[in-house]
Amino acid sequence: MGTLRQGLWRRVAVFATAAIVAACSSSGSPTPSSPASAGPSAAPSVAVSAAPSPSAAPVTLTVWGSPDWNAAQKAELQAFTDTTGIKVNLELPKDQATVIAKWSAGERPDVMFYFADAAHLVALNPAQNLQDLSNEPFAAQQLPSIQAAMKFDGKTYAALWITPYVFGMLYNKAIFTELGLQPPANFNDVLAICKTIKAKKPDVAPVFAGGGDMWPLQAVVIEMNLDGERDGSWINGLNTATSKFTDPAWLQGVQDLKQLVDGGCYNKDLLTATFEQESHTLTTGKAAMIFNNTYEAGVMLTNDGASKVDSTVGFVGISQNSNAAGFQGSAGIEAPKTGDPAHEAAARQMINFYLIDGYKTFINAYNDTPVMQGVDAPAGIPQILKDANAAYLKDGVPIFSQGLRADYGDFATALNQMVAGKLTPEQVGQAMQASLEKSAKAIGLPGY
Amino acid sequence: MYSPRLPALTSKDARGPIGLRRGERVLFLLPAFALLVPFYIIPNVLNFAVSLTNWSTFASRFHFIGLDNFADLAATGGLWDVIGRTIVFAVAVTLIENVVALGLAVVLEEPSRVNVTLRAVFFIPVLISSLSAAYVARGMLDPTGPVNQAISAVTNPLGLGPFTFSWLGDTNLVLFLVAMIHAWKWGGTVMLIYITGLAAVPRELLDAGRVDGATSWQLLRHVKLPLLGPALTFNLTLSLIGALGAFDTILVLTHGGPARATEVINFNVWRLFSQGYLGESAGLSMVLFVLCVLFALPLIISLRRREVRL
Numbered sequence: 001m002g003t004l005r006q007g008l009w010r011r012v013a014v015f016a017t018a019a020i021v022a023a024c025s026s027s028g029s030p031t032p033s034s035p036a037s038a039g040p041s042a043a044p045s046v047a048v049s050a051a052p053s054p055s056a057a058p059v060t061l062t063v064w065g066s067p068d069w070n071a072a073q074k075a076e077l078q079a080f081t082d083t084t085g086i087k088v089n090l091e092l093p094k095d096q097a098t099v100i101a102k103w104s105a106g107e108r109p110d111v112m113f114y115f116a117d118a119a120h121l122v123a124l125n126p127a128q129n130l131q132d133l134s135n136e137p138f139a140a141q142q143l144p145s146i147q148a149a150m151k152f153d154g155k156t157y158a159a160l161w162i163t164p165y166v167f168g169m170l171y172n173k174a175i176f177t178e179l180g181l182q183p184p185a186n187f188n189d190v191l192a193i194c195k196t197i198k199a200k201k202p203d204v205a206p207v208f209a210g211g212g213d214m215w216p217l218q219a220v221v222i223e224m225n226l227d228g229e230r231d232g233s234w235i236n237g238l239n240t241a242t243s244k245f246t247d248p249a250w251l252q253g254v255q256d257l258k259q260l261v262d263g264g265c266y267n268k269d270l271l272t273a274t275f276e277q278e279s280h281t282l283t284t285g286k287a288a289m290i291f292n293n294t295y296e297a298g299v300m301l302t303n304d305g306a307s308k309v310d311s312t313v314g315f316v317g318i319s320q321n322s323n324a325a326g327f328q329g330s331a332g333i334e335a336p337k338t339g340d341p342a343h344e345a346a347a348r349q350m351i352n353f354y355l356i357d358g359y360k361t362f363i364n365a366y367n368d369t370p371v372m373q374g375v376d377a378p379a380g381i382p383q384i385l386k387d388a389n390a391a392y393l394k395d396g397v398p399i400f401s402q403g404l405r406a407d408y409g410d411f412a413t414a415l416n417q418m419v420a421g422k423l424t425p426e427q428v429g430q431a432m433q434a435s436l437e438k439s440a441k442a443i444g445l446p447g448y
Numbered sequence: 449m450y451s452p453r454l455p456a457l458t459s460k461d462a463r464g465p466i467g468l469r470r471g472e473r474v475l476f477l478l479p480a481f482a483l484l485v486p487f488y489i490i491p492n493v494l495n496f497a498v499s500l501t502n503w504s505t506f507a508s509r510f511h512f513i514g515l516d517n518f519a520d521l522a523a524t525g526g527l528w529d530v531i532g533r534t535i536v537f538a539v540a541v542t543l544i545e546n547v548v549a550l551g552l553a554v555v556l557e558e559p560s561r562v563n564v565t566l567r568a569v570f571f572i573p574v575l576i577s578s579l580s581a582a583y584v585a586r587g588m589l590d591p592t593g594p595v596n597q598a599i600s601a602v603t604n605p606l607g608l609g610p611f612t613f614s615w616l617g618d619t620n621l622v623l624f625l626v627a628m629i630h631a632w633k634w635g636g637t638v639m640l641i642y643i644t645g646l647a648a649v650p651r652e653l654l655d656a657g658r659v660d661g662a663t664s665w666q667l668l669r670h671v672k673l674p675l676l677g678p679a680l681t682f683n684l685t686l687s688l689i690g691a692l693g694a695f696d697t698i699l700v701l702t703h704g705g706p707a708r709a710t711e712v713i714n715f716n717v718w719r720l721f722s723q724g725y726l727g728e729s730a731g732l733s734m735v736l737f738v739l740c741v742l743f744a745l746p747l748i749i750s751l752r753r754r755e756v757r758l
Binding site: 097098100101103104122123124125127128211212213214268269270271272406407409410413416417419420421422423434438439442443444 | 520
């Protein structure tokens with residue numbers, strides 16, 4: 001009996017071990033498919049109309065949206081289907097990394113809502129994989145500043161459907177009023193405000209960031225470097241290999257973050273706190289300041305409503321020596337080449353509907369500043385978004401990724417390492433520079 | 449010794465150890481190969497091929513670059529750090545999982561009502577999705593979570609104030625905490641396999657031991673544990689390779705942080721893939737494959753030899 005049992009055990013063990021080794025090794029990369037299979041060059045342009053076309057074959061568009069979409073964004077999809085008869089299969093990839101992972105695996109939606117700045121578009125290889133939208137009706141109707149910002153190698157591969165995210169400092173108005181503080185006008189003011197809050201309200205985190213999710217750490221660095229990037233020469237230098245992420249122009253912001261961390265200005269759980277936690281700290285008075293952008297303002301508005309947010313949270317642009325407000329064309333719409341002319345045409349039809357026929361309804365429901373000419377701003381835009389837009393109009397500066405033609409790697413993770421004391425600011429710059437050079441070589445940028 | 453006389457068999461109808469003809473054995477193997485070849489062997493061969501190219505999402509074309517991806521990983525990707533971290537994590541998981549599960553199996557071996565209930569309790573984490581289990585664990589270990597609240601219930605009355613330690617924020621501690629959570633998640637399976645192994649120990653051996661005056665501890669040490677060899681082989685291999693391939697628990701618990709302290713190989717594979725470096729990502733997954741083989745094969749061979757000796 002014992003021998004038979006052991007014999008069975010052995011077979012089970014050997015079989016299971018083989019299965020486990022198989023499972024272990026197969027994790028990771030998918031079966032490759034040639035990038036050339038992504039589809040032929042752009043399908044012939046078709047007349048675009050929001051009205052249903054009786055001759056058009058019924059198609060269902062696969063759309064990649066965002067899990068953070070609010071009711072207005074979802075309603076716009078339904079309005080498109082109701083108007084055109086084109087159905088939509090909505091998928092909600094969790095985040096940017098998930099989008100690129102799916103993209104890398106060869107998946108191509110018909111329409112995707114994704115970053116529209118150059119540093120993010122390069123990872124999609126737009127000339128190869130995205131439809132050229134330059135001649136679509138919506139393109140000429142976007143605000144002139146938006147049209148210029150959306151150009152990539154002279155072509156329009158993305159539409160912007162929501163005003164650019166504006167970077168700045170969000171702060172708790174009640175705490176500032178109680179302590180007699182004014183919104184900062186430069187980095188030294190931020191340090192002084194931090195010291196005051198630490199001394200007078202020790203239970204409040206002067207600055208809060210969801211550093212466990214990594215990406216919220218980036219904003220303060222991006223913002224503090226805006227003053228040095230105004231004329232665009234440093235960023236152009238990155239594209240032509242004449243400037244580096246190890247230059248003082250970039251390290252300044254990294255050192256500022258370190259100074260704030262070393263000065264005890266951040267929440268104690270900086271390394272593990274999440275963005276979700278971050279988005280609740282100002283309205284609840286647990287923190288006084290957050291460096292982020294209007295994306296977070298939108299999340300707060302969804303969480304707490306406009307009256308609560310407007311009564312508790314203020315917005316101010318901030319940089320090293322000024323109130324510059326960074327901006328980034330984040331809320332873009334792209335139409336990947338799928339190789340199916342009917343789907344590609346319907347995708348372009350959807351983008352035009354979003355930005356022309358359906359735009360007024362959408363922007364009124366979304367309650368934000370329009371990006372299309374001839375569309376009036378809704379009357380009830382929340383004050384925080386008005387303040388952000390005013391800061392943008394007064395002294396808007398494109399953030400570095402808006403014009404960067406290559407990838408810059410794990411910027412946020414490197415900052416997380418610095419916060420944990422594992423990297424110096426200089427090493428953060430070196431890590432970013434190494435990533436830039438790697439991607440620039442892959443892209444074939446001259447000079448790399 | 450009784451030795452039955454068997455009729456001579458020709459090579460054509462030679463039967464294997466479980467009495468199947470060669471043709472029948474091939475027939476039984478076919479379904480397994482039908483799954484293995486398209487879904488495992490071919491993808492892995494292609495994956496190896498991709499690891500020798502500079503394929504990325506940034507460029508329209510790619511070409512053969514030999515072992516450059518591996519050289520780049522070694523030069524700039526912190527390859528050795530991540531390999532070392534992965535090994536430490538896998539060994540920690542294997543030890544925690546097996547020591548705790550074996551202890552539970554010994555205690556819960558008898559199928560009484562209480563023991564069966566407790567077995568089910570310890571097995572529940574296996575049934576929960578990895579992501580859910582990790583979210584629960586993260587909530588428990590939050591600086592304001594139940595664990596710190598329980599400790600604060602002690603420290604507050606002592607005048608020490610609330611306990612707000614960031615468990616998952618400590619770069620020295622976090623890898624072992626994540627290993628413990630991983631072991632908690634999967635330890636139920638290991639426990640059941642040990643219980644099954646203990647139940648398979650021949651009663652007559654235990655009875656003979658008792659007649660000879662052996663204590664419970666001596667029966668465990670000298671009879672049960674040696675006969676658990678096959679279960680031990682299976683469980684150690686299962687734990688080790690499962691831990692080498694860990695990903696989802698880490699993604700939720702720490703996202704590889706803080707400061708990359710929990711970035712194991714699979715997490716880096718995903719990171720590179722998510723950044724669009726497909727060739728490099730494939731290269732790193734090949735490193736994981738080699739690591740699995742380097743660890744698993746010697747382990748299995750040595751444990752099997754030990755079983756034979758016993």
